[in-house]
Amino acid sequence: MKFQQFLTKHTTQITLITGILIILGYLSQYLLQFTRGYQLSLIAASIIAVVPIASRAWSALINKVFSIELLVSIAVIGAFIIGEFNESAIVTFLFLFGSYLESKTLQKTRTAIKGLTEMAPTTATVVTTTGTKTVDVDDVDEGDLVLVKTGGQIPVDGLVTEGNGYLNEASITGESRPIVKTTGDPVYAGTLVENGYVKLTATQVGDDTTFAKIIELVEEAQDTKSKAEKFIDRFAQYYTPAVLVLSSLVFIFSRDFSLAITVLVLGCPGALVIGAPVSNVAGIGNGAKRGILIKGGEVIDTFAKVDTLVFDKTGTLTQGKTAVTSFKAYQPTTTAILTTAAAIERLSDHPLGQAIVTYAQQHPTSMSAPTLTTTETVKGQGITAQIAQQQVVIGNQKLLAAHHIKLTTAQLADLNTMQQAGQSTVIMATDGQVQAIFGIADQIRPQVKASLAALKAQGIKRLVMLTGDNQLTANAVAHELAIDDVHANLMPAEKVTYVQQLQAAGHTVAFIGDGINDSPSIANADIGIAMGSGTDVTIETSDVVLMQSSFPALVHAHGLAKKTVLNTRENIFIAIATVAFLLVGLIFGYIYMASGMFVHEASILVVIFNAMRLLKFQTNFDKTQAQSTTMPVTA
Template structure:
């Protein structure tokens, strides 16, 4: 049976073509040669040839205790043979096979984004060895190996540039095709293309652990994750097909009209209803994948479309996370202040800390590096360390208050001035005495203000910012962006509390964060959205990953979710309307077996083509954004 199934699957299209040819030949025999016997024999042969793959599929499903559409068609064909309607059986089987062929062809188009991603996956790498270079299979590259990537080649691993420079096309990761300059120590991702230059890259993630591999896996898994509509339809279909069989039997018992009973079987095929929801979700997820938006399944799309409250982290989310020290106040002439602050912050990867490290490298008057004997990070507050038997604290006001450190009137005035200017502040204290204050500015992401307005226009009712930063800085950013509600000086756990409060009030909440410090809030929210360019935590924790880390992508993702849900409803309506039309036609006598099958197959194609409109979907906001122009390199 298995070999027969494989054979029939391989040659189903040929069988469809032969059946169509025989039907044409049969009608030619009837109308040109006036041979009714030849007409019936040819169409009977066509019916037998066409019903074989259908009946084999029906039997395979029955073995697994599934009542399939193929079972209804097979029984209908047997009934047509019983009453001698060979033309009906031939046309029904041909339309069913031809409809399946068109379904498979059109469904393939909805998966082009995923197929394109898969085809972009690198298969080989040029490994740098002591003797030069050698080409190896991608599976043979290990972490810490160095690979060479020349112009026109793909980066085969996630890693760090250790030599060379070039321009990379990162469309496979972010969805943006513009070229990005990569220099020494810059991070690169597997699957991206070197447009100009050359790079030597030390591998940090290889094989299935690379960002690109995870993207492919996630999108493929997402297309198999069912929405609520799909789950309902699956349960409905389990009972629907047996119900149609029972209905056909009852029709025959009460009407004694065998032809009518067989027609009920044909009209009862729930094809458009079964396929309507899945094809919409596949098309919607594919649209997002092309734009660097990973939506993890149909259920996520359902919830995302219903969001009414959007909550944000500030640093690295609303802002770029590329912070710089714009104000520095020192209250002692100690030349070691900047090297000391830099030495402590080098133990952290927080954007504010990295800004201090960069500032110290540019402005320190001494290169001496203090020795740290002990350090401890206080989440959401800062770091303390022991240096030469002195306790050094570097953090926000909350950390200083916890350590019972007070500021002088002058220091408080300087601190307030920095905060009113919208700067984040980091205070340096040594042995309970404040020695310096850093004012750090973080640029707001491009197009955030207009994107937030677009989200409100799409139905988001409430915008809330949750941040560990001080109130003055948070208020300055919120006022500029038009955010409705602000809560500052929060620890990660306190952000989760605010998410829970919104949920308890009956709101459906999405939380947007960088996917690292905000992972508890991302996990708690109804929809967790990571604005992280491919970090492991961003991909693993969230429901939606925006690889571009951009708010225009967020607007598109939300609009796409709404449109996909609407498209699913449209498809379900089309399917139900088709069934109603066929039943009314059956009652009034203008629908027969062959014409009913034609309408049935046509309805399947209509829902597929309707779903395919999602592949090119754009929001009103998308259409206002100018298309980025690729960089031109020498």
């Protein structure tokens, strides 16, 4: 065991020594005409290089695995038997040098993980009764008060209890734009305070933090094999013994020992074995850098086959935040109307009322808020208030009907227009006269419409919306976003039924939801996608997590899955084509042991470099978005 560890640790040095000995051998032969020196140098190079290779082969054999190293070891023994020391030296050197380059290039495909782990915080400044003290991050407990100043790193998940600042959350969401955080906002370990300061109460520490879970998930995902990888693993178990049998048959029928040994060298399935894993590692790494967590190669395979996307509405297609989207005033004193409406609605915690308060704050006025003498909240209808000698009614049509307030023909037309657009309506009347109508709706997420069009361009055939909201609102959102099919007034169990019906009809279904109330549908779909900002539920229940909760990220994730599967197929084709080329070369006599090994190692590097292209992959939609943000503004 220690000997193997020694060889593994010093493989690079062994490769270098082997290369130097080969060079010295050829210098002895062609410059000094010293044949004995040539042979001794190549013999020494072969022996030194074959030791780590044979050691790996023996370890594999102990575990009943016929490895590539076994083929190379036998080939070297055969080369010694026939006295082809130059072949054995070059073959072993190329194999070791190829392994070295392979490991170096594979490291680059894992840069996303390395970058994340390097960003992991190591210390924290804990606030105590006597001041502050710096402790190891593992010593922070839930409930501790932690201080982070400008330039510092949030060490644990928590809630801001004091201060404010701009935080870079790229390690969590992939979004490099600073996000402002104030009292009550959640913050995550691994994010950076670019400006300001925050004191936070720790809610999750150590391995329970969102940051730690992201690193763990991505590392696990890179070790999770796709169907192509599983097939290749099974194939390799039988392929290596088959090559040994083929080589033996070649020798039996041709009596050409050198040819039989060459078959062993050419039969090494290196590019085939590594082609699929390196593509998946690179694809998952690309996603991780953008805040897209894809849980393994099998998820990539299935996601690439998805033809139907099913969406929840609230919190997924929409922001889950109500806002005033239409406002009709029937009195010239608009500022007075907004001031009065806001003063009354401040008494309510209803989302529609809060939307009106926010709308009024966006239209500031110097008027002071009126004094409310009496107020009454009517459940399910609205609020009545007495202001000076006037009675103000603000609520729905039922509340107005209860006070015998009627709308004019024009007002009814405005009301119907808002409702047909899927907006909830709030009507305000003073002393029996309607003064204003507010149209309130959940706002559609930015770039959703363009993203859905891009998804269809990438091969998605059907877009479906399932929502618990009312049919009128659902239809309005579906019409605006050009969604193919919509079902409203659904309970979570009914959404699952629709997903299962689509699957039974032969569709490969991805369900996109907020990861909490939609978790049953996410679990039942072929691919579950959570639009979440790092909550435990979204990370644990879905196959893909979009940390930014953005639709451009969904477009990138789908395009990346399709590109990764295509890249895997390209690598398998390269590997098979290489084997065919070598066999044809062997038949026609222009491929020999050393040259065959060179082509074999070159093919491994080709598939690695091909996979590394995924690290910089962008969809056409990504490129369009980048161009639109850099487009110069002209007057």
